Amino acid sequence: MKLVGIVGSIAADSYNRKLMLYMANRFNNVADIEVLSIKDVPMFNEDDDQTNSMAVQYLKHRIENADGVIMATPEHNHTTTAALKSTIEWLSYKIHPLADKPVLVIGASYFTQGSSRAQLDLREILEAPGVNALVMPGNEFLLGNVREAFDEQDNLKDQATVKRLNDLLVQFTKWVTVLKALKGPEAPDAWKNEDLTASGKTDTTIEGVEMDDPKWVQKAAAKTHAAVGSDYVQLDSGVLTVDQINWLLKSIPAELTYVDENNQFIYYNHKNPATKMWAKRRPDQTGLPLSEVHPDIRNVHDHVKQVIHTLRTGKQDLFQLAEPVDKKNVKWVVNNYQAMHDEAGNFRGVNEIVLDFWPIVEKYLAMTGQKLVDDPANQVDTGASASVKADATPSPAPSVPAADTGASASVSADEQPAPSTPAPSATPSVDAGASASVDDDAPLPEIDTTASASVND
Incomplete structure (x- = not known):
């Protein structure tokens, strides 16, 4: 307790x-x-x-x-x-x-x-x-x-x-x-109280810098006298310079995003221009509240609120979504949305990891000599979510209209918002193979399989 x-x-x-x-x-x-x-x-x-x-x-x-x-x-x-x-x-x-x-x-x-x-x-x-x-x-x-x-x-x-x-x-x-x-039980519409405008404060909120300032990173760093370049940072399991941390994060073969517990978008490991990312992000978006990062179209904000509220309240620790980003060439990526906690167990925000998993599968097939074959009888679940225990019977989550909640789904060619977020719907889907676990009686919103990290409107 x-x-x-x-x-x-x-x-x-x-x-x-x-x-x-x-x-x-x-x-x-x-x-x-x-x-x-x-x-x-x-x-x-x-x-x-x-x-x-x-x-x-x-x-x-x-x-x-x-x-x-x-x-x-x-x-x-x-x-x-x-x-x-x-x-x-x-x-x-x-x-x-x-x-x-x-x-x-x-x-x-x-x-x-x-x-x-x-x-x-x-x-x-x-x-x-x-x-x-x-x-x-x-x-x-x-x-x-x-x-x-x-x-x-x-x-x-x-x-x-x-x-x-x-x-x-x-x-x-x-x-x-x-x-x-x-x-x-919690009211079915409790997720509506999730504040995407980041109007509150946390112990890590950087005050004195406007969230919509395109130079937010530079001004926030100056305000806090942040370590930079060759300055060393003590981590849990090592001591690295800021340069080394940046090199490490940018070398990870995945797109990483950090949204804090105040729903402010504060980091991504940008190494490519937005046009070449699965979940399109731009440097000038860092520092924005999620209400500005996500376009409020097709009930996107409602979907984002539901997902964050579910992670914040511990009903679920992880959402996973496999989605096609290039249907012609059968190109798929996996979106992971993970609740983060500090040492005391307090919710400290959400990280998003977008990963092209085909190179991993391809390497596995090459190493084992196995092949992928079609199974005509298989019903593919393209919206695999975090798992529940095998004997769990989750109750339905609040119903919301199906929509593409991707924060990176662009409104126009030159307006491409940042991190994507999957959308829960009325009927939970159970993926027995996913690793995240939740309480037996916790409702699991189903991932909207139309949510995309890169599809244009």
Whole structure:
């Protein structure tokens, strides 16, 4: 279960932060707890709307993508902190990520009462109209005399306290599960809320550069003082210069695209002009929101929203589409649309890989001495999607009109939008050979076999 922990203190040395970090480390077998900071959230002021600021939007996205929230509050003059109150104001002013979100309130203080009055104050705030959080009733965790509660490794000393905290967290996860079951399945049209305009912010959003600026890459690099040329970059499994990374990516025999979790198109490994690419992309498109990258023709935006929402929510990790790009010469490519996640499991965007798979097949046939032959009885599935388990019975996904959702499907000879995206339709198709797996009861949108990375309108 994915939970986020919000610490109500912005102090550099906070016992409530120690408590939250201890929970995240000690009870990782119960839940995955991501500890968030509110130190960069501005003071609430209606005259200076900061709803779209990076700090507020970061909290919004993290809360929305979590199953529940834990809030740890100190006690300041019998109430919660001004910083936490201000944060909740931003999260209930124009956006409402805490609405119907399960919340567990805990707290620590210097004295014996353990932030009891602050917790009561925080509960009333969270249950106020406009916030509408679902605070777990009848349970408190009050850590008093906190200066003596931790050892030198920031672990709680008292094992009875540890057990009580563990039991409370287990009870909260059960409560979250029950609330989720009562809420029922996600609304069939939930995908409509997918924002293709990239109007929000993430922790990696580059501010101060207009998304439609044709020099977005150069200006974004200058803004962030990005490494360039012979500068070294430390990666998970190596140290490379920027030049080496570019050489490596451009040498991969596939077209790669990166769209971040804010639905902003931020990278492709361009090595050919758009006219010679399967999925046509241009340098001036980098930085654009998907609403501008994809032409809004034949319900393309609806299809794109469905695919991204399905990947974002984890209903499916991978879409695969084999499509003809040259029917006369029987030329086919494979489009892969893969959800990306960080080390904590958070959705971090979508990568698209477009690959001409015939050279691989040809090499395999040459090595094994086998041949491809026609099977008159075979019903070819040209829209193979990510697989489900053999005994899965997926329920139908929202129906949308069939259309070519390729972002690279051009409107005219000189207007060729960027990355292609397959379109889900009403009836799921199961490819038992594909490698991606999803839950047994997850709906799998079928790939629209007419979607093309290179076909003109």
